[in-house]
Amino acid sequence: MQRDGACQSLWQSSVPGYKARASYIPVGVQDVVIVGGGITGVSTALLLQKAGKRCVLVEGNNIGFGTTGGTTAHLNTFMDSSYAQIQQKFSTDDAALIAAGAQQAIGLIKQQIEEYNIHCLFRELPGYLFSTDEKQSKELDEIITASQKVGVQVDYTNNSVLPIPYDKIALFEGQAQFHPLQYLYGLARAFEDAGGVLLQNCRMLHAADNETIEVVTTKGNIKCRQLIYATHIPPGVNLLHFRCAPYRSYAMAVQLKNGDYPDAVAYDMNDPYHYYRTQEVDGKPYLIVGGEDHKTGHEDNTEACFRRLESHIRTFFEVSAVSYKWSSQYYEPTDGLPYIGHLPGHPGNIYVATGFGGNGMIYGTLAAILFRDLLVNGASPLEELLDPNRIKPVAGFANFVKEAADVVGKLVGGLFPxxxxxxxxxxxxxxxxxxxxxxxxxxxxxxxxxxxxxxxxxxxxxxxxxxxxxxxxxxxxxxxxxxxxxxxxxxxxxxxxxxxxxxxxxxxxxxxxxx
Missing domain, CATH: 2.102.10.10 (Rieske [2Fe-2S] iron-sulphur domain)
Incomplete structure (x- = not known):
């Protein structure tokens, strides 16, 4: 099983590459083509296929190749953008919609694990968010108040699951974790069982947006009525590329000398923050710790990020071995909420999901729910709030796209002995x-x-x-x-x-x- 970098994640070590059944382009006009084989794409394809749509899922490599294969797989009812921030930038009602959506996403994950008998080490666990100084504690007070206001189960606690000094701790009920690739493979099998077509190692090149959309891929052309980009960020040049900042986050899976692994998910409030949880894979427990985030391409020495993360872990835990280390990418939206809906500039039948921040498992699943509601029922409660077109392009943007779109690779010229x-x-x-x-x-x-x-x-x-x-x-x-x-x-x-x-x-x- 391959990923988009040299480092191997913990999840890769325990699964082979996914073997899809299809290797051909289906004949005729399909209802929906979904591009991208991560949690967003596979979840969306399954929900739409079950709803009666004829779907083709196109993945340029193997499913899980991108961020889904490198996530730390936290399932949260609270987000990187806190409910206090969402209330401030949007409204209390909007924050409540996101809180309900997070619960709905975890509920769907649980439902599909049971329905399709997916063995993915799913566990419901408490979640801890802790401050380490007075400034962070004030922010934590605001987070707790705002979260309670929108119906999230959270309160203060005096118990800590981590050997890290703290000032205050919030306990969030109903959090969870799982093995992301085992879950993804289970969904993919269910999608194929339902008659869906999954094409791996099939890279989409471009799409002609006419009455019937023609998707050009490396394996041939696919005609469809609707197209969904579940590629983490849409390809080509689009307004969303200027409203979503790419970040890399680093993770390590370590083994502890004393065997004292925390039985919870936990987060500090540093900037960038660290996140912690335990996972057993093939009978061995691992402490997974992530952090040291930075904008993609803005760190001269990325190995130093791993060294800083390891130093942080060893400061508080007795590490016997660093078993895995890896990094992954996410996109931070301008206003704190993801963009899920019609692709800007394409109001008809092309859709996109991006800007998930560090909450990809939740927002990826919620995107699938939203797309099912839009394409099957014609409306979604989250449609307006998460509309990618909520940020309007500046004057001249259309001309910029025309000039800048996909620089065709050309020879550098001359010899290079x-x-x-x-x-x-x-x-x-x-x-x-x-x-x-x-x-x-x-x-x-x-x-x-x-x-x-x-x-x-x-x-x-x-x-x-x-x-x-x-x-x-x-x-x-x-x-x-x-x-x-x-x-x-x-x-x-x-x-x-x-x-x-x-x-x-x-x-x-x-x-x-x-x-």
Missing amino acids: EEKLPSLADIALEEGRIVEFEGKKMGIYKDERGKIYAIDPGCTHIKCTVQWNGAEKTWDCPCHGSRFSYTGEVLTGPARMNLAVYDVKMGKAISKNEW
Whole structure:
């Protein structure tokens, strides 16, 4: 089972790659094509297929390749944007809608686990949110008051499940956790059992938005009536790319010497915050701790993020081994709530779900519920609140999209003989770096055997300069979060084209933008 980086998550260690039944493009016009095989896409496909829609789920790699395979799988009734913040920016009624939606999402997860007999280590647990100083405690007071006002079960407690000093603690009832890939695989099997078509290793290239939508993929064209982007961020160039900031978060699964694993989910209130829980996989318990978040492409030394996280863990826990470490990506929305509904600029039959912040499991499931309500029943209680079109484009944005849309990868030009670039000698094994050669920027990576890979660092989304991510061995775009392998291949959008690359050994430029 593959993910979008070099690091392996705890979840990957216990599941094989998913074996889909279909390998062909279905004939005729389909009702819905869903692009993206994470929790949002698979959940949506299953709900719509069960509701009588003919659905095709398209995934560019294997299902769980992106953030779902790297989540820490917390299921919360409280969000990164607190109910106090939602009340302030929107209204108390709107905060109540989000609280009810979170409960509905957890309820659907429980229901589907039972209905489809999914063995995914689901457990309902208490959740703890704790402050460490007076300023944080004041904020915690506001969170508790606002949460109680919208019907969330929470109150103060004097009991802590973590060996970390605290000032105040809030106890949230009815939280949960599970194994995300086992759950995802269970949903995918149920979708296929219901007659749905799942196409893996089938990358969507673009879609023609006509009366009947034609989705162009690497395996052929699919005609459909409605299209849903469940790709974490929509591909191409869209207003949402300028309203959602990409972030990376880091996680470790460690084993403890004393075996004192917390039987709860917990969170501190630092900025960025840390999050904690326990998971048993293949009979072994692990403490999972995450944090050290930063904007994608804005951290020079991503390995240092892991070192800081490990130092934090070892400060409070007796660690016997760091078994797994990995990172994953999420998108932070401008106003604190996700964008789920009609894709801006496409009011007809194209939909999107993005901007989940750190609450992807809940908002991904809630997006599936919302899409089912919209496409089957014609309306949803959350439709207006989460409408992606609630932020209007500025003047001239349409022209910008026309000019910037999907930079077609082109050859850098000229020859690139290895011996003519002295700075290559300074690059360590398994290191990547942006270098200058004859007045042009180039991205260089040297693998563990000393082989050189060179790319044009201009992101094929709107030509921002990508940055090297040493922890995951990827080129990451600091503007809108596109990520590429060290060979230049797209790992995550919104870019749809590979980076232009050089064949250093042969000394000539080539392009891998053809799929």
